[in-house]
Amino acid sequence: MKPIKIGICGLGTVGGGTFNVLMRNKDLIAQRVGRPIEIAQIAMRRPNPGCDTSGVSVTDDVYAVADNPEIDILVELIGGCETAKTLVSRAIVSGKHVVTANKALIAVHGNELLAEAEKHKVQVAFEAAVAGGIPVIKALREGLAANKVHTVAGIINGTGNFILTAMEKKGSSFADVLSEAQALGYAEADPTFDVEGIDAAHKLTILASIAFGIPLQFEQTYTEGISGITAEDIQYAHELGYRIKHLGIARARKEGIELRVHPTLIPEKRLLANVDGVMNAVLVDTDAVGPTLFYGAGAGAEPTASAVIADIIDIARGIDSPHHMPALGYQRPLSNELTVLPMDETETAFYLRMSAADHPGVMTQITRILSEEGINIEALLQKEVFEGEQFAAIIMLTHKVKERAVNNAITAIEALDDVNGQVVKIRMDHLEHCNN
Amino acid sequence: MKPIKIGICGLGTVGGGTFNVLMRNKDLIAQRVGRPIEIAQIAMRRPNPGCDTSGVSVTDDVYAVADNPEIDILVELIGGCETAKTLVSRAIVSGKHVVTANKALIAVHGNELLAEAEKHKVQVAFEAAVAGGIPVIKALREGLAANKVHTVAGIINGTGNFILTAMEKKGSSFADVLSEAQALGYAEADPTFDVEGIDAAHKLTILASIAFGIPLQFEQTYTEGISGITAEDIQYAHELGYRIKHLGIARARKEGIELRVHPTLIPEKRLLANVDGVMNAVLVDTDAVGPTLFYGAGAGAEPTASAVIADIIDIARGIDSPHHMPALGYQRPLSNELTVLPMDETETAFYLRMSAADHPGVMTQITRILSEEGINIEALLQKEVFEGEQFAAIIMLTHKVKERAVNNAITAIEALDDVNGQVVKIRMDHLEHCNN
Incomplete structure (x- = not known):
């Protein structure tokens, strides 16, 4: 069968991982899809020394990929919001499906972009935007689609979890562990997005929309970071039988929805309390199944690539069909009945x-x-x-x-x-x- | 839009749960699918006192559902192999999609039935056959489809896990805990299928086929139960830092595939070691993501119903399209290159x-x-x-x-x-x- 042609925009950490996994597992993926996935074009500002792109058409202009009539799926891995939004929008208008790992883009501009995608009968998929390699968006949108969701509670920022775990194990201060995490490459030079919970709030926004069928509303998400947590509080929590985790929690109550990211004491015997280091886990509690938990690597080149490629495979498997899978799990219009509680x-x-x-x-x-x-x-x-x-x-x-x-x-x-x-x-x- | 019409065969525990969840979450499910799911017919030998079936066409002849031209999806929840096989085959031939929770049927007759389904261009879906409410088949077949799978290791029989957990907590013998589990309804009067690992082997057969793209081969699965485990061994394992779990393990090695169900010591700090009672969990280790873990209720009326209905929703969402999702995750023919090791x-x-x-x-x-x-x-x-x-x-x-x-x-x-x-x-x- 004819290959599916994709264009990768951005060949940094995730882009490089996506390229490498696609190349390494090419035959396996073709067997699973029923046709090959071909990387037809790459847009990058500079070469990635970890990727052998010889034989692939390369450009430094991301819009060239959006405009390339040969390409079926544009893979947006440039990050940021401004250019990414223009790029994704341009790909949609030109009739391309889009796969992105960009949580900020979806959390902030998703309502608009997904409506545009629907109008142009293309898909925008973003499994990689939440919890990296854990297929939790698919689980919520499809695997648990029979359920009324009560609660989603997740460790969805690996940097934050690494810091809290290290503070607990060593009794060290936030500042000391942050420096160490920065040295190890687990935290950015400017760690604000991770440690102040903004990254987790982007992800929670997306999970909550799928769980409850509500529009994406990042601006309604309460966000509190872990920079105020002390070794003392971690120790006292431990004495009382709890561990402190930085959780994103979305909970449906009769009165409305709670949507909040903050440090949280949870009983130390829970599986979620034992998710350590950079690992992520999302707990989903529903009416029919009760609690389920999805655990795995929440970041990194290849774990994130796995989610990006899963989306590519999903789109490729159904590319000749009309699309019935709503991006957020509900047919539009999404309900405005459930409001986010102050x-x-x-x-x-x-x-x-x-x-x-x-x-x-x-x-x-x-x-x-x-x-x-x-x-x-x-x-x-x-x-x-x-x-x-x-x-x-x-x-x-x-x-x-x-x-x-x-x-x-x-x-x-x-x-x-x-x-x-x-x-x-x-x-x-x-x-x-x-x-x- | 026109409703999707389903026929439920069997209104026992899982059938009753499926009926009730479909009725309770009817509106929610219709919003997610884009059209209503209508229970057009039920075949049952006797009424289920937990289900109000008034207004639904009821028969005591399962084949009447297979032959009913109004029905889009036949839901097989009668269990057993003989009648179930004839029923599913008859539904396939008459052009119906099939959803089943029947692990024995798929593990033993799946190769034949899935080939038949492909010929007739219908889908046979069986998420509920493995690990109840945990959407692990979907995770392997779709969410992790970019990955080469190394290992699948799961606690996939709730009865066995309940018994081992209770033996450990109380220091009791296998026989004592089994009696207790039988009194609580967690173990059957004849517990052979559960405690001797046959049920787990059925499930592992299915997981391995999806993980490695090999035909279903139940007869190649090594099966050892937990009836020989003593409180003494559990105690010694604990002293050495391990817990004993009844695992189904499928592992790809260069030489071939290991496919085995047996009691296993695992380090007590692993999440899998801390999955207690009737809960299930499946650990999947792959090349790109590394380890992921999927946890939840592995049995029970509504958890299993959740998986049955997820399959119904999947089929319903794509019912007007040609089907591209292979039931075992790979396009046929499946590879015979990888053999199961003795x-x-x-x-x-x-x-x-x-x-x-x-x-x-x-x-x-x-x-x-x-x-x-x-x-x-x-x-x-x-x-x-x-x-x-x-x-x-x-x-x-x-x-x-x-x-x-x-x-x-x-x-x-x-x-x-x-x-x-x-x-x-x-x-x-x-x-x-x-x-x-």
Whole structure:
């Protein structure tokens, strides 16, 4: 059969990986698709020393690929939003299918681009945009399509998970581990996107849209990073039977959808709590199946390439057919009935740490404030005061309560004369429905 | 759009679950498919008290569904092989797509049925046949389609995993825990299929075919159950840092494919070692992504229904198109190049336990035998001999070695005067490539 012709835009880490896996597993992939996948053109600014592109038509103009009438599928791996958006849009208009690993592009401009793709009867696929090599978009959109999804909770940023794991194993500070991660190449020189949760929020935006059939709404996603997490809090969490993970959580409640990225205490016996280093995992809890978990490499050249090529194979397998697989798993228009709840309205349990004067009466004041806000304490840890110290650390785990109530209580507690400095607040999730 | 009409054959546990999930999530599923799924007919021997089938055409003749010209998809949930095979074949010949949860049917008669389906241009889908609600067939066939698969290793029988988990937690015997599992409904009155690994072998046969592009060959799958596992071995394994799980393992080696179901020691820190109770998980190790793990409920009415309906949705989404998705992930004919290795040729590490006289020289004899067979010892545990006892338990972990060598060594060791009774042999797998 006639080969499917693809054009790869961008031959950096992911582009290079995609090129190499396509070349290495060429015969295997052709057997699976029923016809060969041919790399007809590559657009790159500079050669990738890890790729032998001899014999392939190369250009430095990405738009040449979008305009190339021979090409069936444009593979966008240049990253960024501006050029990528123009490029993808141009490919769509010229009747090409598009595969991209660009989470920011889909999270921010996906509504527009996917509507455009539908109009032009082409597909835009982005499995590689979330959790790298783990086929979790496919799982949500197809494998679990019979289910009403309650919760998606994922470790979806490998850099953040590497840092938290290392902080825990070594008892080191965030700053020290970040430097180490940068030296190892696990963190960027400017790590903001990863450690402040923006990258995870892009991914969560996409997962939530597929899980709940809502439009992509990155701007509604609450985002809190891990730069404020201390070795002390990790240690206290451990003493209480929890580990701190940077989770993206999307949860459907009767009132609306919670959409939030933040550090989270989870029980240490859960599988999700034991996903370490740069690995990713996404937990999906649904009505029919209950909890499922999808684990694997969330980044890296070849894991991401695997997802890019899976999308290419999917499109190639059905290229002669009209397309019935909606990109976000639902036929348009997507529902606007479910709104994203403001953070104040979200409900979680909390870990609170405060520094209080070591004399009787303080605890009474604190517990009265909590009680007035309807906050129940599930566990309490009061650390020994050493000689010469004036303040003792008090750690509390609360039952599930609205964020607003906890914020009110914290303001009142911080105003007490006997409490020193700020109250540390970390959200907690028992992931109740998970046996493991 | 016109509804897709399905006929459900069998309204037992899985049939009832399928009916209920389809009814409960009707609107959601229609939004995802783009058209409604209508249950046009049900064939059942007796009513299911958990299902309100009023308004649905009901028959006690499964063949009436196969012959019903209104029906697009026949859902085979009657189980067993004889009638199921005739039924599925009749549906295929009459131009219907088929969805089935029947692992035995696919593992034993799949080659024939899938060839027939191809001839008649219909699809036969069986996601529910492996690991219940976990969409692992889709993951292998589509999500990881860019990859060369090295290893598939799964906990794919919930009953067996429940029993091993309970034996470990309580220190109880196999027989005691089995009775308990039977009382709880987790094990059948005749538990042979589950505890002797036949059910897992059916599932592994299917996974291996998709992973490696080989024909289904159930008869080539080595099958060993868990009825010989003792609380003692579980305890010794624990002392050495391992847990015993009943795994289905398919591994591609240069020489051929290993295809085997047996109890296996795995390092206790692996995620797979921490999958407890009736839960299932499948670990897939590939060239591009590395290890991925898929976890969830492997049985039960609604988890299995989720997989059945996912297949229905897949077929429905593409029902107007020519089909390009090969049922086993490869275009036919499947390769016969890769043969399944005889068990003697498989390579694993081993746990060996023997009872030896407590005097010097015995260990020398044993280690000489092992050395002559090229077997290296990785760890050794010699249990204290209590007063009045003549024999001491010796536990050894070996490096990776061919099964034949270990069998030879065991024969020689058992022939020693100073060794009492049989040597217990349990295979071991470090799952080396898994970070978690």
